[in-house]
Amino acid sequence: MTYCVGILVSGGLVMIADTRTNAGIDNIATFRKLHVFETPGERVIGVATSGNLSISQSVLALLQEGILNQETGQIENLMNVQSMFQAAHLVGRAMRRVYEMDGQALEQHGLTFDMKVLLGGQIGDAPMRLYHIYSEGNSIEATPDTPYLQIGEPKYGKPILDRAISHDVEVRDALKIGLISMDSTLQSNLSVGLPIDVLVVRRDELEAAVSHRIGDDDAYFRDLRDRWSKALRAAHQSIPHPPYAELL
């Protein structure tokens, strides 16, 4: 399993992804799921993947090598597309290309063609965007009404996002809330694991403000987890008991 979350607020973009993959619970490995494509001052793009690792790696290879655009005759890759909208279409085409190559064989073996992508970033003068791209290659985009998108196992980490994230939250708060959301998922789902990768991009800066890996020994993340646990305990302890529980 996987947990990746992307948050697009007025000040910029936060993307966070774990690194645990598993093919059965006795076959666990660490693979980077959050990939950064960057030319500082020109573009910065984060690609987070969930689902079948073989499909994800093939799609990423295509995004680097490029795909021929029949209309323009150009080889398009993530380093030369001109907007995030074009980048989302390129990712979708790469996923469809891999489906053409591997989909039938996977299905013959009873496997589903399953891969999802969070794609966020900014290119040149074009607007900063965050997309969720489905296995079929189509996509949806984050908006001020719904400023975050998740792939993988979304449920454990969703309540804190629902309560705390809005479009006008500061970027550094969005980062902190995203890390709390990741912590909730790590606590409840063994198939999501450290280390986690973090990308933060401020709007119109066209380079990563933070590109950081958090491992077991990360003092800040350990402190955050500890403080959050204590704060939750204090929070429920501060709530009065129900009036109908007076006799309990």
Next chain:
Amino acid sequence: MTYCVGILVSGGLVMIADTRTNAGIDNIATFRKLHVFETPGERVIGVATSGNLSISQSVLALLQEGILNQETGQIENLMNVQSMFQAAHLVGRAMRRVYEMDGQALEQHGLTFDMKVLLGGQIGDAPMRLYHIYSEGNSIEATPDTPYLQIGEPKYGKPILDRAISHDVEVRDALKIGLISMDSTLQSNLSVGLPIDVLVVRRDELEAAVSHRIGDDDAYFRDLRDRWSKALRAAHQSIPHPPYAELL
């Protein structure tokens, strides 16, 4: 969808269930999912159900009418079984009986025979117990290591249980934490809805200490939701920003 949680701590039992049923998102109704079978001083049993409403209602009818026990020649129902262990077996047999009646027809129409039960309570001198009974009629039991069980949509409400519930938590705290768990689920899943039903039984009292329905107008639950939201906000605000986010 449904959310029901049962918590068995040293001092007693808490069961909480929502009441929303849906057959498609435009066919929503309210049905009680938490049923109490009680003879004060002799037995008190809570039955919470998730899954197909038709199956649940048939099973409940059988639990009231009774099922012939071939070994003893007795008609057994929830009001005459002698222990919670027997009660769990009775529920399992009722589910298998309904599967015999309806399972094949459901499967012919592409439907899964899906029903789960939380069964908690105490009978006479026998120990207080809490079971999760599966569609197949088999069951697992809560233990001091894992003192809570959930059916329906468990994920949104699980993080607070994982952090705050242990066997030695007081009953009234278990109730409060269970209500917070329900609130998290209500916040994130539209198919779980008010009113919610609550049953609390103190160990060895053999009658309900609390049997209460919480509706939209329940002042305490509204206050709990409001306080919990504010406390979560205060909690994440009190956590420092990451050291690598100083420039954000």
